[in-house]
Amino acid sequence: MRRLFLGLGVVAMFLMASCGQSYEVKGITVTPAYVSLAQGGSQQFTVTATFSNSQTEDVTLRSSYSLGASAADAANKGVAPLTALTYNNSGYLQVVGGACTFTNSNGAKVGNPYSLNISYTNNGKNVTTVAQIDVSSTCP
DSSP: HHHHHHHHHHHHHHHHTTTTTOEEEHHHHSSSSSSOOOOOOEEEEEEEEEEESSSEEOOOOOOOOOOOOOOOGGTTTTTHHHHHHHTTTTEEEEOOTTTTEETTTTTTOOEEEEEEEEEEEETTTEEEEEOOOOOOOOOO
């Protein structure tokens, strides 16, 4: 009986010692990292965090999203109409009207590569990644 209580005590101490242990987030990845969509097309992105203990976790619903034109737009000397894409906080993105209405410096109507900027914060540490969305191949 004494050994049983001793054994239970050791197990309880082990469980209490591991409670509240947290691991540092090392980075996030997004899947897919690149997608080409036609007008009306949509894509669900998945964000996966990697922690210092090598474990991974789906953090799609706990990530933050923002939309921006990519660096390639500087070559066109203009800014893409960001209203051509919509997104929500669950990582779902859709191409809406106007994606192919941007006119570059040569007067050609083109779509643009867009950046979906993604960030995740865990225990005060913020990590970021970017997904590229291309609509240029779908322009008339």
